[in-house]
Amino acid sequence: MTRKNALAKSNSCEKNDFYEWYPENIIKKIMDKQIAKEDWIEKGLPDLVAKISENYETYGGINHLDGKDLPSRKTVIEILEDILTVLFPGYLGKEKVTRSNINDYLTKILTSIYARLVNEIDKSLKYFCRKKEKCPEDVCLRIAQLVVKELLEEICRIRTLLSGDIEAAYCGDPAAKSFDEVILSYPCVLAISTYRIAHELYIRGIPLIPRIMSEHAHSITGIDIHPGAKIGKKFFIDHGTGVIIGETAQIGDNVKIYQGVTLGALSFPKDEKGHPIKGIKRHPTVGNGVIIYSNASILGEKAVIGDNAVIGGNVWITSKIPSETIVTVKLPELKFTKK
Numbered sequence: 001m002t003r004k005n006a007l008a009k010s011n012s013c014e015k016n017d018f019y020e021w022y023p024e025n026i027i028k029k030i031m032d033k034q035i036a037k038e039d040w041i042e043k044g045l046p047d048l049v050a051k052i053s054e055n056y057e058t059y060g061g062i063n064h065l066d067g068k069d070l071p072s073r074k075t076v077i078e079i080l081e082d083i084l085t086v087l088f089p090g091y092l093g094k095e096k097v098t099r100s101n102i103n104d105y106l107t108k109i110l111t112s113i114y115a116r117l118v119n120e121i122d123k124s125l126k127y128f129c130r131k132k133e134k135c136p137e138d139v140c141l142r143i144a145q146l147v148v149k150e151l152l153e154e155i156c157r158i159r160t161l162l163s164g165d166i167e168a169a170y171c172g173d174p175a176a177k178s179f180d181e182v183i184l185s186y187p188c189v190l191a192i193s194t195y196r197i198a199h200e201l202y203i204r205g206i207p208l209i210p211r212i213m214s215e216h217a218h219s220i221t222g223i224d225i226h227p228g229a230k231i232g233k234k235f236f237i238d239h240g241t242g243v244i245i246g247e248t249a250q251i252g253d254n255v256k257i258y259q260g261v262t263l264g265a266l267s268f269p270k271d272e273k274g275h276p277i278k279g280i281k282r283h284p285t286v287g288n289g290v291i292i293y294s295n296a297s298i299l300g301e302k303a304v305i306g307d308n309a310v311i312g313g314n315v316w317i318t319s320k321i322p323s324e325t326i327v328t329v330k331l332p333e334l335k336f337t338k339k
Helices: 003-008 017-021 023-032 045-058 073-087 102-129 139-153 155-172 179-185 187-202 209-221
Strands: 262-264 297-299
Touching: 073 102, 073 155, 073 187, 073 209, 102 139, 102 209, 139 155, 139 187, 155 179, 155 187, 187 209
Parallel strands: 262 297
Antiparallel strands: none
């Protein structure tokens, strides 16, 4: 019996759209279509162009036709990748880095990062600054130069923090065979490293660019860390997929969390016009030495997790948890029936 006949005898498949996708049906659908007799590029395309242009005017909030004073997402990501090669020389990047050429390498790449990042930050600042009637012409450029200088001068401190994060991953995961393996393969390394870079720009008031960086890491790793979050030393995210850490979340030292954990907001206070109030504390606070297992949802500013607490998987927490406390979901009752 052919596969087609076997499927046809199954009641569960009689009304399935699967049959529409047999080759003969597809060919018939194609042949049934009317073949255009006109040259669409010459006659149809101009009408489409006019419609799309009109749509740009109608829905102007999602296009930026002037093209000025906005940072380039592509360039920002390239700069981020270069900063990461400075943080992890010999692990990332295409150039071979040795002790003999390290000074020349650093001079070259830091000069390039400085020039490009100043330009992107200058544009991101002008994005807001241009909306004011009185704004000194060169103020954005001068601020950009200062911020980039400060960021680059933080590299040694960021590397110290990342060294602790790598150690936490190696010590916290029995499957980790070496620091090399952690740096080269663990998604939390990219997510946390990107966060620590983006956070330095965020706390200095730079718009747009920190989120471009963090969302780039999010798209690759599945780990969403807002650059505004405050995260302490020796932070480890095991596995990592689906982790969410909100803008006003605070995390202490030596914290370990697993996949699917959410440190999110419970509700959004609104102003008199019904708009969410921004800039207020709305995410949890996690103390030192806390372990949070997979798929735990810890929500709202009242969710304060005390030091050395252990939060079990799949829990829902919106209130304070004392230090040295273990929180778990009551074991559900399993039901067994014969097939």
